[in-house]
Structures are given as C-alpha cells and as structure tokens.
Amino acid sequence: MPEEGYSLIGKSVPRIDARSKVTGEALFTADLNLPRMLVGKVLRSPFPHARILNIDTADAKALRGVHAVVTGADTAGEKWGVFRYTRDQQLLCVDKVRYVGDEVAAVAAVDEDTALEALRLIKVEYEELPAVIDCRSAMAPDAPLIHEDRPTNVNVAVKIDVGDVEAAFKESFLIREDTFAAEEDSYFMTEPYAVVANVHSDGSIEVWMPNASPHTKAKALSNALRLPLSKVNVRKITIGGAFGGRSDVFPAEFITCLLSIHSQRPVKLVYSREENSVATRMGHAMITTIKTGVDREGNVLARDIVSYLDGGAYSSTGPIATSVPFLCHEQTYRLPNVRFNGYRVYTNKPVRGMIRIHGRSFACGIDTQLDMIAEELGIDPVTIRLRNARRPGETTPTGSHVASCGLVECIERSAAQTNFVEKINNPVPNRGIGMGINSVQTGFPLGIRGGSQAFIKFHEDGGATVVSGVVDNGQGNDNMLVQIAAEELGLSMEDIRLISADTEVTPTDAGSYSMISTFGGGNAVKAAAADARSQIFEVASDMLEADPDDLVARKGKVYVKGAPAAGVSIAKVVRKALIEGRPIMGRGSFSPQVDQRREWITNPRGQLSQAFSFGATVAEVDVDPETGQVKARKVTCAQDCGFALNPLIVEGQFEGGVAMGGQGGMLGEEHRWHQGHVINPSMLEYKIPIIADMPEIAPIIVETIDPSGPYGAKEAGMSVAMSAAQAYCNAVGNALGIYFNHFPLTPERILDAITNKKPGIRTAWDIEPVRAIEPEIKSEQ
Amino acid sequence: MKKHLVTMTVNGQEIDIAVAPNATLLEILRDNLGLTGVKEGCSEGVCGACTVLMNGNPVRSCLTLALEAEGAEILTIEGVAAGGELHPVQQAFIDRGAVQCGFCTPGMILSTKALLERIPHPTDEEIKTALAGNFCRCTGYAKILDAVREAAGTPESGGHDRA
Numbered sequence: 005m006p007e008e009g010y011s012l013i014g015k016s017v018p019r020i021d022a023r024s025k026v027t028g029e030a031l032f033t034a035d036l037n038l039p040r041m042l043v044g045k046v047l048r049s050p051f052p053h054a055r056i057l058n059i060d061t062a063d064a065k066a067l068r069g070v071h072a073v074v075t076g077a078d079t080a081g082e083k084w085g086v087f088r089y090t091r092d093q094q095l096l097c098v099d100k101v102r103y104v105g106d107e108v109a110a111v112a113a114v115d116e117d118t119a120l121e122a123l124r125l126i127k128v129e130y131e132e133l134p135a136v137i138d139c140r141s142a143m144a145p146d147a148p149l150i151h152e153d154r155p156t157n158v159n160v161a162v163k164i165d166v167g168d169v170e171a172a173f174k175e176s177f178l179i180r181e182d183t184f185a186a187e188e189d190s191y192f193m194t195e196p197y198a199v200v201a202n203v204h205s206d207g208s209i210e211v212w213m214p215n216a217s218p219h220t221k222a223k224a225l226s227n228a229l230r231l232p233l234s235k236v237n238v239r240k241i242t243i244g245g246a247f248g249g250r251s252d253v254f255p256a257e258f259i260t261c262l263l264s265i266h267s268q269r270p271v272k273l274v275y276s277r278e279e280n281s282v283a284t285r286m287g288h289a290m291i292t293t294i295k296t297g298v299d300r301e302g303n304v305l306a307r308d309i310v311s312y313l314d315g316g317a318y319s320s321t322g323p324i325a326t327s328v329p330f331l332c333h334e335q336t337y338r339l340p341n342v343r344f345n346g347y348r349v350y351t352n353k354p355v356r357g358m359i360r361i362h363g364r365s366f367a368c369g370i371d372t373q374l375d376m377i378a379e380e381l382g383i384d385p386v387t388i389r390l391r392n393a394r395r396p397g398e399t400t401p402t403g404s405h406v407a408s409c410g411l412v413e414c415i416e417r418s419a420a421q422t423n424f425v426e427k428i429n430n431p432v433p434n435r436g437i438g439m440g441i442n443s444v445q446t447g448f449p450l451g452i453r454g455g456s457q458a459f460i461k462f463h464e465d466g467g468a469t470v471v472s473g474v475v476d477n478g479q480g481n482d483n484m485l486v487q488i489a490a491e492e493l494g495l496s497m498e499d500i501r502l503i504s505a506d507t508e509v510t511p512t513d514a515g516s517y518s519m520i521s522t523f524g525g526g527n528a529v530k531a532a533a534a535d536a537r538s539q540i541f542e543v544a545s546d547m548l549e550a551d552p553d554d555l556v557a558r559k560g561k562v563y564v565k566g567a568p569a570a571g572v573s574i575a576k577v578v579r580k581a582l583i584e585g586r587p588i589m590g591r592g593s594f595s596p597q598v599d600q601r602r603e604w605i606t607n608p609r610g611q612l613s614q615a616f617s618f619g620a621t622v623a624e625v626d627v628d629p630e631t632g633q634v635k636a637r638k639v640t641c642a643q644d645c646g647f648a649l650n651p652l653i654v655e656g657q658f659e660g661g662v663a664m665g666g667q668g669g670m671l672g673e674e675h676r677w678h679q680g681h682v683i684n685p686s687m688l689e690y691k692i693p694i695i696a697d698m699p700e701i702a703p704i705i706v707e708t709i710d711p712s713g714p715y716g717a718k719e720a721g722m723s724v725a726m727s728a729a730q731a732y733c734n735a736v737g738n739a740l741g742i743y744f745n746h747f748p749l750t751p752e753r754i755l756d757a758i759t760n761k762k763p764g765i766r767t768a769w770d771i772e773p774v775r776a777i778e779p780e781i782k783s784e785q
Numbered sequence: 786m787k788k789h790l791v792t793m794t795v796n797g798q799e800i801d802i803a804v805a806p807n808a809t810l811l812e813i814l815r816d817n818l819g820l821t822g823v824k825e826g827c828s829e830g831v832c833g834a835c836t837v838l839m840n841g842n843p844v845r846s847c848l849t850l851a852l853e854a855e856g857a858e859i860l861t862i863e864g865v866a867a868g869g870e871l872h873p874v875q876q877a878f879i880d881r882g883a884v885q886c887g888f889c890t891p892g893m894i895l896s897t898k899a900l901l902e903r904i905p906h907p908t909d910e911e912i913k914t915a916l917a918g919n920f921c922r923c924t925g926y927a928k929i930l931d932a933v934r935e936a937a938g939t940p941e942s943g944g945h946d947r948a
Contacts, residue, residue: 018879025887026875026894028822028862035821194826194834194888194922244888245922277827478886478923652882652928659925660885667925687827687920695926696913 011558012491013715016652019483020497021242021476030242033198033212034274041200042071042112044263044273045119046256047126048283049101049108052135052352052680053150056099056128059109063125069118072266073126074259075109082228084253086450087604090160090319092151093355095228095258101130102150102317103354104680105282107255112263112271135352137680139291139312142349143777150317150350158777159315160322160348164330164608166401167341172306176297180377183771184294184369186747187674188314189287189359192692193478195244197275197284199257201264208235209261214243215505216251217515218475220453222507224253229261237508246477247664248358248722249285251517252320256283281685285357286675288325288348289314292365293773294373302381302388306341311366312774315348316355322348323604324450324518325356329363332726333370334401335443335616336411337392342401345776352680358517360725361665364733364747368670371440371730376743376765384428385439385734386419394443394618396708403599404612408710408718410644411441411618417704418620418642427624428738434629436739440621440730442643444723445613446713447520447596455595456520456528457511460489460536462588466560466575467499468536473513474525475505479721480653481521485529487650488714492533493540494557494574519719520596522649523615526714527594536590540574543581543588547572597712615710617718619643623666623731624699627739629758632751634671634736636699639728643703646710646718657720658703665725667693670732674748743767793854795820796864804851811835811846813854814861822862822891826920833919836892837861843899843918862891865898874898874936883932885923893919897933906937 024030061073076098085091096107109126113119136142136150142157150157173179199213209231215221218238226233243250256273263271275283290313297306309330315322326346334342361367378388394400396409418439419425427437459471470489476482482502490497503509513528514520541552544562548555548571554564563571581588599610621641627634639662648654672691676683684690709716729747737744742757745767757768788803795818804813814820814837823846826834830848837846838860865872874897877883884890893916900907900915907915912933921929 016882018882019884021887022879022884023871025884025890026862026871026878027866028820028891030887031821032824032888034825035815037819037821192920192922194832194886194920195824196826242887245886247922274825277829478888480885656882656885656924656928659927660923661925663925664922686829687831688829692920692922693926694918694920695916695929698926701925701927 010491012487012497013649014647016650017487017497019480019653020486021482032195032242032244033200033214036200036212036272038200038202038270041270041272042114042267043116043119044110044112044260044271045123046107046259047109047123049104049106051101051130051132052104052137053133053148054101054130055133056097056101056108057131058129060127061109064111064122067118067122067125069114070111070122071269072112072263073109073122074262074266078262080230084224084228085319086252086321087323090322093318095255103352105354106317107259110259110263112267135680137351137353137677139314139349139351142351150352157350158347159319159350160326160605162323162326162344162346162605162608164344164402169306169308169341169343172341173297176305177300178377178380179295179297180373181293181295181773182369182373182745182767183291183773184365184745185291185771186289186364188289189361189364189669189673190281190675190690191247191249191359192687192690193245193247193249196277196280197256198273199260200270200272201260202270203264203268208237209264210237210239211257211261212239212241213257214246214250215475216246216477216517218505218507219473219512220515221253221257225257225261228258240505243477246516247360248517250477251515252285252357254284277687278685282354282682285320286354287359288356288363290363290365291771291774292369294369296373296377298377302378302383302391304337304339304392307339308343310774310776311346313346313348314351314353314356316351316353318355320355320357325358327604327608329366331445331612332362332443333366336394336441336618338394338398339401347777354682360722361669361729362726364669364729367726368730368733368747372733372737372743372745375734379765384425386415386424389415389439389441402612403609406616407712408615408646408708409618410706410708413706414618414620414642414644417706418622418640421702421704422622422624422640424622434627434739436627436735436737437622437624438731438734438738440727440734442723442727443616443618444519444719446523446615446617446719447514447518448613449598449600453514454512455593456513456525457593458528458532459511460532460590462536462578464575464579464582466573466578467501468493468495469501469503470529471510472504472525472529473510474521475516477516479657481516481525483653484522484526484649488526488529489533492530493537495560499560519722522717522719523713524594524596526717528592530592530714531594532590532592535592536588539588540577544572544577547577547580614712615646615718617643617645617723619723619727621724621727621731623728623735625732625735625739627736627754629740632754634749636667636732638700638702639666639731640702641704641724641728642706643720643724644706644708645720646713647707647716648705649715649717651705654705654720655703658724659701661724662701662728663693663698666728666732667697669725670729670748672748672750745769745771789852791851791855793857793859795859796861806852808851809847810837810849810851810854813851814846820861820863824888824891826888833892833896834889836895836919838895838899841899841902843896860895862894865894872898874901877932877936881928881932881935883924883928889919889921893921893929897936901937906939
C-alpha cells in the first residue's frame, strides 16, 4: 500500500455502469434492433428420446415472409464439447433427439407471428425410443444408450484417492455413513437468453449474446460454422446475470448465425423464459453417500465420498462439474485420507452445467454429517468445525498449496456475532441456528484456457482507455477494471474509458467463470497500468529533473514524493511523449501459477488454483411445524475475500449468495418432472426469493491479503451461496431436531420429516446409498 | 388483423399509434417506440421487469393490452430523469449499490417511485410489499431496501464491517 494509502481501492465507490442502468440506456441483447433484422425461432423435440427419420421444411420455406429454414442437414455435423474428449452435442440435431427441448430446426422470418407459423409447417417424423430419466435407471445394465458411441450412460468418472482411507477408518473412534439427495436447481437470471447475429458481405459475422467468455464463444462458433476465427466477432453487450449458467456454448448462437448466413440478414433470437430454463443449462440433481471416520475429539481421519450426478443429455462442463463439489470441500476441511468417486450420468433430460452452489447434496451432506458427528461426540458445531478447518500454509489432499486462509477467523467471528454456542445450548422450540462453511478457487486453468491480457492507451487530455477481454455478467467486473486502472495511474474513474469483451478488439481472457476475473483480469490491468505509469515517469523524470523511482502519480498529476505542488499534469506528460514519438502504451498480462499438468480425470493432482477464498455463514430461522414454512430471521456471513477492492460491491455479492444459495436454494428451488418434461420452467412455478422473503443479512468482510491477488484480493461471488445453503439446512434441522438429507427443504418435505421423525442421531429419510463402480467410459485425452 | 388508433401520453409526449388488438403495451413501447428500458423477463406478469407506470400506478406492461392505454399517461424508465437530472430514487440506487446486472432495475425504480409518491416515508414492511412483484436474482434485495430507504429519507446505517 502506498504511504498515503489507496485513493480508490478499498473504497465503496458507486459502479461505473450504474447510471446507464438506472436510466434504461443500457442495452441488453434483446434490445438490439438492426435494419432488415429478422426474427429467429427454434423447433424443439417433443420427446425425451427419439430418432429423427425425416424433416420436411418445404411448406415452411414457401410461407411468405420466411427467409431461412435450417435443420441438421444444413450443418457440418460437428459436435461441440468443452473438452476434446467430451464432444457429444450437435448444435442442431442430425439423427437423434435426446431431451424434450433438443433443437431440431429453426426459422428466420420477418416477424414473430410468421416465424411461429413457419415452425408449425415443419413436419418431423420421429421414431420414439425408450428414455431414462434418472441416474440409477440410466446406470442399469440393460438401460437404453443415449449416445450410441459410448459403452454406457456414465459420461464422466472422477476418481481421487489420497492417503490410506481403509486404514484410517480402522483407527477411527466413530464412523458414520449417510446419504444425501438434491433435485435440480436453476439459475433464473433475470435476462432470458438472446442472440443477435449479423453476417457481412466479407463473410464475417458479428454476434451479441449474454456470455461469460466472448473468446470461448467465438472459437466454438468458428469451429462449428467452419469460419476463420478472424471472421467471428463477438461484441460487448450488457448481460443480465450468469451464476455459472452462461459459461458454456449453446445451440442458440450457432443456429442464429446459421440463420443469418442463410438469409444474409441480421437475425435476432430471443428465448422465452421456458426456453431459457430448458435449453440453456440447469443444475445437476445429485445423490451423495458420505462415510466419515473421526477420532474422539472429532478430527476427521478419513472420508469416502461417492456422488451420482444427473447430467442430462450432453457433457457440457461435465468433468469440471463432477469435480468441483469435491474440490471445494477438500479445501475447507483438513482430510488426511480421502477418496472420491464422482459419476456424471447421461439421462434424457436438459443439459446440466455449473451452478453457484455446486451440489446441495454434497455441500449440505458434508456439513450436516459433521453436525451429527458433533452431537454423537457431545461437542458443538463450532468446535468441530474449528478442529477441522483449513489453515494457511497447508496443502489440500490433491496438492494445492493454500497461501492465504482466514477460515478460522470467519468461523470465530460469525459464531461470536451470533452467540452461536449459547443459542445451541439453550434451544427454543422451532427456532434454529446453523453454520455452513465454504471455500472456492479463484479460477482454474480447465485445460482449455490461459491468462488475461490488457492494454492501456493515453489520450491528449491525460485520460486513458483500458482494453481488456474480461466480460461483466452483472457482478461489476467493468467497474473493478476501471477502479484498479484509476488507482494505478493516479486518475479519477471518470478519466478512464473501458473497452472490454469484444473479440475483435480486446485481447484474450480466461472468461468470467470459476471466480477468476478479479484475480486474473484485475492483475492484468494492474500490470498494464503499472507499465503505462513507468513510461509516464520516464518522460516526467526529464521534465521534473527527478529520478523516476521518486515519482508518484495522483489526482491527474505526476510529482516527486512529498512535493505535490511542484508536479506536472499527466496530460502534459502524455503530450510530451507524443511529440517525442514515444506514445504511452501500457501492456499487462497475468497467468495464475498453477500446475498445468493437472487434468480433471486423468491427473487430478497439483496446484489447482493460485488462491482460495474461505468463509462461514450462520443462519437463524423459525419453523412453523404446522405448515412446514420457514422464516429466516437473520443470516450472518463472514467471508475471507482476501481484500475488498470495493466493499459495497463485495457485500452485494454476499447478499446475493444468501438469496440464491440459502433462501431460494435450500428452501424451495427445484425443478419438477413428468416423463422427462420440466413441469415448472417458468418464474410463476419455480419459486425464486422475493424481497419479502429475505432476512436481515449481516456481512462480515474478512481480509487476509493474499500474496498474489491484486492488492491481496481473491474472490467474493460464488462462495457464500454454498455456505448459505448449508447454514439454512442446518438451522432448519436444529429447529426441529432433524437431520435433513433430501433438498431443497420444501414445506412438504419438512412436514413429512416431522410426521415420520424417528429417534436417534439419524437422517430424516433412508435413501439407498450410491456406490463406486468401475464403468467403461471413453476418456482418451 | 385490423389495427386501432390509440392516443396515449408516453413520458410526457402525446402520441397516436395504430395497434393490433392483441398487442401488449410492452410490445408497443419496446418495438414501436424504441423504449427498450422496458424489459421482458417472463412474459407472464410475474417478474416485474416490464413494470411501467400507468396514470401513476405500476402495471405489468406484458399483461396490459395496448388498447387499455387509451387516454392514459404512461411513464417508462426513460422518462424518469428530468432534463438530465436523475430522480432521487435513481441516485439512491446508484449510491447504495442496488444495481448489479441491471435487468430488473427499471422496474424496481418505477415500483419504488410509485410507492414513494403514495407513501413518502414507508416502513420496511411497506417497501417489501410494494416491491414484492419485482424479482432480482443478483442482490438478495438488501441494497435495494437500503436504496429505497435512502430515497425516502429514512436510511438505516448500512456501513460495512471490515476486519
């Protein structure tokens, strides 16, 4: 930190994009309107599993106002996959449909009514096939194969085995095995998915869409459309939320581009709310069996975990989604001996991706079981967590060194602020308190992405333009980049212009998922600004007759430390640099120091991420045993984010995490099904929290100043959702004296558990455990 | 489909516009008048992103037929800032960090504006009732509540706790 302290970093400055959002000026994808633009619509599979025998588009093509009709026959048949070994999704189905909603054909027409009429005129002949709609039946020996080129429906198998689990179980004082299940959760970002594609006569195509990585989208479109990467220009646009659900590549953008190429006109495809739920991504349903052995004091000696994830019809981010629930929890708690067998299974349901909580059955299972063990041993939930909590300087079971970690402080402060132990020891009927713990990676390399780069150029008035590939999904990344650049350059935020997330103009970036934007993109902009500043100091040192090392930049001026009055304006320095033919041009780059040999399936060991965030959340609830309704009273979240670059924004992330992970994620959010159909794809039926549901939230920012984060920052966006889910789960359980193991805790489930409550320290329901298998799967790298 | 001429005042300007009988107010505002600050989030009157004020009252423009707006005063988010000056509700949303992705923001601000015109100093319960029909997925609503309190001149201490 400079002697005078930071001028902007660490301050709750309002976001740079807020003004355009409160005036309605900010444009989202569906707001774009280009001359001659057509409306795109998609025809979807009505069956969970069927062969496509024939598609007749003649009548649709003949309809007045229809400019393009496309089917799988118009594609190169390429399969999309995040990894080479997971390429299994044709972006427009060719021979088979694998879930209700799979893309079969699409049209572009002059208006919506014509496009819908054209869809009705497309005749598709299907041969229905038997469908599998849950993990266990999909794994049965005689199950129909969803992908005929795969030997079984097991899509991904992750196996991690560290230490000697069996020997440690033998030494354990107490062993518990419990099984936890959770249904599918969903993102429900407020902006429904939309794409605009505009083909040009030079063969290039511009694309706008909500995304978490413009460069990833451009590369995938370049491959699928067989266009050079330099012809695909993904543009910046305001994005209405992501939560993990915009990270992947979807058929929508491929289809919209195809329609634009076929019609030679701009095309806009706007998803309905139902399509956004069914045909982008949703969270995995998951069953997890956890066996834990502890010593007399409650120190975990060994843990053996098996998870079955219902993956839906295609791989998506499967290897990552299968691993991350485990990885978060090998970070939170010390585990000398641990085994994890995670299986992601194909089913005839919509495709599942990464979502903020990363598996409610996993996260809540670990923490609920820890509470059960604590009760058996006669210790309290805080003590058992403190005994097992990760400390700084340690190494995780799969080999990541943890440089900074404030987990103990988070547990202690959230417990102290809520009088946790006192409340546990003095129970009030139907009132409960519970704690959950999180840890999240500040990005990982995935095997498919690198670091972030940034450029900074100066203007004659002393202002600067920052060019970065980082995309803002709504969390405030644009503001983060500008706040950092302004701090480093001694400028005000108003002096900085930002160009970001445009693949034609901006350098590459890792993408705004897995919590890397501040750590990666922020460090890259910081480096670019430092580079530009040193060039400014070189020029200014002649003007001020001073050593560059003695200069500082602040409030638009460069001066010798301690003598601001004798300084020179940055504008003057910039102009002098231009006259002298050495324009100020900052370059910066940052790649996290991780083990690049690490691979999700073949080599899950080595440094995963350069830094890890940690936290503890405490929920306090009242439960009405007559109705099963839960009223959350207060949620306290203590979170080690490294350093809060902007406390106002950091708090907003914590609070959003409580709503999505705890209030919504644990109390009501789930998709329900009928024969492969989602029966609640809309906002009316899928209940996300409203303002009236929310408790008071008390954020506690814990700062450990990570040695490699920008100004010590790590991440703040994902973590609280995970621990809030656990905290709500444990609080409801504490209120009723029940250990819940099927999520979310809807009033129906709560009432069922109360009605069928059995004595003893046991889970509410007997769920058949899931076991390790030795599947034959295709996983050549 | 035969169109009908409708006269309405949108953001202070009286207009005549030919509308199909099944056209929603949302479609007319977005597609015909280019007022894209009116957002379409669910198309079934649940999320509140399409909220506009009709004669001062919040309505779901996705469920309101354009024909129903005959003779009405419509205010969209584009008409809230007067002469480049932000309305106090807009300023409070900026200052209190109530804006994240921004998709729900226009509807939130219009619902808030209508509330404060009806009840200048609402209680928290009154705020929560007034905004119960506006979904936000980013903020957990805490900073939105802060912003409404600030706009109403009844702010709570919203300071953060730094270690």
